[in-house]
Amino acid sequence: MPWLKLKLRVDESHAQPLADAFEEWGAISVTLEDAADQPIFETHWDKNPLWSQVVVTGLFPEHTSTDDILARTRALMHLAEPPPHEIDLLGDEDWAHSWMAHYKPLQVGRGLWVVPSWCAPPEPDAINIILDPGLAFGTGDHPTTSLCLTWLSEQTLAGKTILDYGCGSGILSIAALRLGAHEAFAVDIDPQALEVSRRNAVHNGIHGGMQVMLPSELSPDFQADIVIANILFGTLIELAPEIKARVRPGGWLVLSGLLGSDQAVEVRPYYEPPFAFEQRERQQWVLLAGRKPD
Structure with missing residues (x-):
C-alpha cells in the first residue's frame, strides 16, 4: 500500500498543535525534526524540547486529500496560504527501507555495540545491545549517549548498583547490566519512556535486575554506586540536590547532556564540591565524571 508523506515547515509555537492535528486527521505516524540544524540549549524537565523552526x-493513507489537509492547516494556523511543504508518495518498501537505512550497528565502547534488530552484529562475541529507534531518547548514536556508554564500558561494574536518571530508552541501564552490574534503576518522568525501557530490557534478555520507575517512586534514602544523568543542562542544575544525594559515599556521578564547555563550567558549581570532575568531549558535547569522597 502506498503512503502519502506530507512535510510542513512551521515555527515552534505551531509544531505540537499541528502534530496533534495530523494524528486527528488520520496520520499513522508523525515526526518532529529540526528544520535548521539548530542545537537545543535549554529546556525544562517537564517540557518537550523543540526548535525555533x-x-x-x-504519513497518511494513499487516498488522503492533501488539499483538505493543507486547508485544515491554514485554518488551524490562521494563515492565508499553507506553510512551506512537500508531498511525496511512498511505497511500503520505500518507506521501510528509507527509514531503516539510517541506522547501522554502532560501536560505543570496548566490546560494546548497539545493533538494530534487522542487522547482524558485526562482532557476535561482543556485548550487543539490540535497540531499535523508538519513541524515547537514546539509540547510542547521539554523542551524549555514546559518551556515557563508552565510560560505562571502561568500568568494573560487577556487583554495582546503577541509577539511570532520565533513562529514555533504557539503553544505559541495559548496557550496565550486560556489562556486569548487579542492579539498575531506570527512572524517567515520561511514562512512555518507562514502557519503552521495559520492552527494550525484554528484547535484550533482561528479566531481572532492572527496576523501571518514576523518580518519585525511589525510596527517600536510596543511593547507588554509580548515578548517570544524561539529561538537559537546565535540568542538571534544577535537580542537582536530588542527583547528588543519590550517590553513595565512594560512588561515581556521571553528568552528560552538556553542549560545550560553557555549559559544563556553569553546571560544575552545583556539584563541586564534593565531586571533582574529569571532562570528556565528543562533537562539542561534554561528559563530566567524578567520585564522591568516602
Whole structure:
C-alpha cells in the first residue's frame, strides 16, 4: 500500500498543535525534526524540547486529500496560504527501507555495540545491545549517549548498583547490566519512556535486575554506586540536590547532556564540591565524571 508523506515547515509555537492535528486527521505516524540544524540549549524537565523552526512530517493513507489537509492547516494556523511543504508518495518498501537505512550497528565502547534488530552484529562475541529507534531518547548514536556508554564500558561494574536518571530508552541501564552490574534503576518522568525501557530490557534478555520507575517512586534514602544523568543542562542544575544525594559515599556521578564547555563550567558549581570532575568531549558535547569522597 502506498503512503502519502506530507512535510510542513512551521515555527515552534505551531509544531505540537499541528502534530496533534495530523494524528486527528488520520496520520499513522508523525515526526518532529529540526528544520535548521539548530542545537537545543535549554529546556525544562517537564517540557518537550523543540526548535525555533520545525519540520512536521505526517504519513497518511494513499487516498488522503492533501488539499483538505493543507486547508485544515491554514485554518488551524490562521494563515492565508499553507506553510512551506512537500508531498511525496511512498511505497511500503520505500518507506521501510528509507527509514531503516539510517541506522547501522554502532560501536560505543570496548566490546560494546548497539545493533538494530534487522542487522547482524558485526562482532557476535561482543556485548550487543539490540535497540531499535523508538519513541524515547537514546539509540547510542547521539554523542551524549555514546559518551556515557563508552565510560560505562571502561568500568568494573560487577556487583554495582546503577541509577539511570532520565533513562529514555533504557539503553544505559541495559548496557550496565550486560556489562556486569548487579542492579539498575531506570527512572524517567515520561511514562512512555518507562514502557519503552521495559520492552527494550525484554528484547535484550533482561528479566531481572532492572527496576523501571518514576523518580518519585525511589525510596527517600536510596543511593547507588554509580548515578548517570544524561539529561538537559537546565535540568542538571534544577535537580542537582536530588542527583547528588543519590550517590553513595565512594560512588561515581556521571553528568552528560552538556553542549560545550560553557555549559559544563556553569553546571560544575552545583556539584563541586564534593565531586571533582574529569571532562570528556565528543562533537562539542561534554561528559563530566567524578567520585564522591568516602
